[in-house]
Amino acid sequence: MDVLTVVIFLPLVAAGLLALPRIGDRGAVAVWIAAAAVDLLLTVVMWHGYRGGIGYETRARWIPALGAGYHVGVDGLSLPLVAMTALLFLACALYSARRTTRARPYAALFLGLQTVCTGLFAALDLLLFFVFFDLSIAGMYFVIAGWGHGDRYRSALRFFLYTFLGSLALLLGFIGLYLGGGGRTFDMVDLTREPPFAEASGTAGLVLLAVGIGLAIKTPTVPFHTWLPPAHTDAPAAGSAILAGVMLKMGVYGLARIAMPMLPGAWQRGAWVFVLVGVVGVLYGALVALAQENVKRLVAYTSVNHMGYVVLALGAAGLVAGDTHARQLAVSGAVVQMVSHGLVTGALFLLTGVLWDRAHDYDLGRFGGIAGVAPVLTGLTAVAAFASLGLPGLSGFIAEFQIFAGVVGTGVPGAAVAGAVSVLGILVTAALMLRMLHRAFLGAPGELTPLVSDVRPRELVAVAPLLVLSAVIGVAPHWLLAFVEPAAAALVSLVSR
């Protein structure tokens, strides 16, 4: 058994341990933290042992009748996401270490979700990918409905129904890919080697539409994003962090892993659609976030904005008329953005969770001057906000700079316009982040400010590593780019076929 399989299923085994009758709530949390820590450790070991190509590959028969196998492996596209997943889940485990009601099922759900998320990024078989994709939805539904607040049942139901619709569109798309490839295999590597629908371009377009809608709902891109704000607002902090930090990546990762290399022709024809959807997401997400009074909704809408950059970059990668090197740069930026957004938005959601924990409110207008009572919390939030708006020296800058340079650098006039318009998104993001800091953390104390106490050690231990890593990526990104750039180059050559 390969180490990757252990990394995927170790949390699930730990979740199984929690079913033992003797373990109380404290024991459950201990198991949770231990499993997440071991998983992160193994991921670091994997990172050091990775030698290019598809690493840690396991390929076993699963459902021969359908040509589906248990095929997992990591490359420069997925390994950073696997590592980010492990880190974020450990952060959530530390963050939730106390003050969680019914900790045992909560820990079991998160451990299960960790298996599902890691498995999705490692999956190299469409059916396996889909199993993890769908399970992530069901697991998060129970997290929101069971431990959320506000109108949680309604939000959870809307989240489940909406993303389930997306997952079935995705399933139809996968069946289309399977039949388009001759009905022999669901294997991603095989389907990438010989892309389905070499002749039937009309069908390929429809299949890309199905896959695209399925992944766009999950990402989410405008106009499929309406499930996101209520789900985020009513989820517990750790749930929001996982939902935004890890699960939103499943959509864009799917585009890069499945749609682009398997339907290169259709992607090239539809590239402008993705560019347009990306630009609209960037601007719409930023502008709507600017108008929010609820700090958690604000962070949720910045996710729509950030995922817009990724979709824009992936769309630009399909503009075969453009410069190859620039397109590689755009894809590389997209991958870094996925990692960066996971770290930064995960941290932001955990920090808003601190506010809710103290004051049970998210209303910007009722806070103010938090800097006076909680300097560390303010400092952390400021760093996260600056990382989110793309300040140089933090990871968001590396990602967004590459994306803009790549999109504009393609030399295609339309892409240059799209890139220029998207830069406006950064301006708006900067404005809204500064507005949030200004209203909630600076100025005169608000009515809820006395309730806010500074971060507790466990909260600091959970959030600080995420921001430190963001800063490390921002200052010295070469160790990450060394993984991402070869994968980006490979993806661009695949989509240019």
Add this chain to the structure above:
Amino acid sequence: MRDDPLDLLPELFVLFGAVLGLLALTVSPKGGARWVAWLCALGLTGCLVTAVVAAFSPGGTVFGSYVLDPLTNVVRGVAALATLPCLVLARGVLARGGGLRPEAHVLMSLAALGTVTLAGAGDLLVLVAAYLLASVPGYALAGLSGDAPGTEAALKYYLVGAFLGVLTLTGVTLLYGLAGTSAYPGLGGALRAVPQAAVVCALVALFAGVMFKAGGVPGHFWVPDVTEGAPAAVAAFVTTVPKLGAFAALLRMAEEFLTSSAADWRLLLALVSVATMTLGNLAAFRQTNVRRLLAYSTISQAGYLLLPVVAVPAPLARPALLFYLGAYAVTNLGAFAVVVATGRDTLDGYPGLSGRSPALACALAVCLLGFAGTPPTAVFLGKVMAFTAVWQGGYAWLAVVAALNTVASLFYYLRWIVPVFRPAPSPGGDVPVRSAALTAYAAATASLVLGVAGGVVLPP
């Protein structure tokens, strides 16, 4: 021609089990009641074992009208496996004093025998006989409790069944008149030269009875009433086991003679499928009685089960249908077992179940999410294969309609799951019936195992 009665050993086991049970009840009504379930279970186990043995021996047609092939053998095995938990549930209902009589075991065995015969029928006349054998014990089962809802359910069941049975008989007569034979292989050749309109008329009539057994439109009217009015164990049985035979019979007809007829039977069944799944789902939305909810859910599932039949002769049609049937049986029995175990028939009875009995709540969640097609459950795999098969068969639009229906169905399954995990308004409640709870755990586990390791039972 092969005329060896030993080839029918699985069927004979079920028959002898039922007859011996009936004799025991006649000889000594008090003492027999204790033995009848065991005798029937023994017969069904014998059927299961001999079916496994038969699966490894050469197939063929016996008595010129009964086909021994993987289809028959799978239905033999699955029907026996699905009826056994129904016997357990019946004991659970008896333990609650829920107005069931020991004869239920015998009737279930006989109806299971009818189902197996439906699957094996290779001649329209055998099909009619099997239809009656599968139906008549069902009518009696529905009314066995003797109370008002049960009587009404039985009457409705009987009237719909009798009416649609007559239609089927008309269809059989027409086909015989058109083709000059009632055996499937002969029909295949003869229907080629027959006017299409006449064949369509005959097929519409023929499908009526099959849809009654399958619980699909237009033969679905009895399902909600019987499921609500009859004892829960009977409801579990009549919504699970007869479906096996009906769909197997439909698949056999499709493979053997429908494909070579000029009539557009695929479009006909595709429309029936759309009507069935949509109607089942829409009607399930507003139900507050969990049994009626499950009833409409079984109707919508019948719609999905038609997908592989429409896909014939796609290579995946047969494995898809058989796997989906097994998956459906496991999931449906699991859900009904929870109803028997809790003894609660309305959604109001379920808040706080996760606190009282976490395992039962998880089993229910697995079964209901399984119905919605969430991986890694058995129905998920069945759905993937059914969608793939029907796309392969040239009906991609039907897969799209089925996918949309699946999303819609999630809504009412969640209406049941959500209260289960909510805190109870008032603590306390009945202790679950142990045998039924164990059945539910077993079904949920089987659903997960089939979903994860389904590749083992599927032909490569």
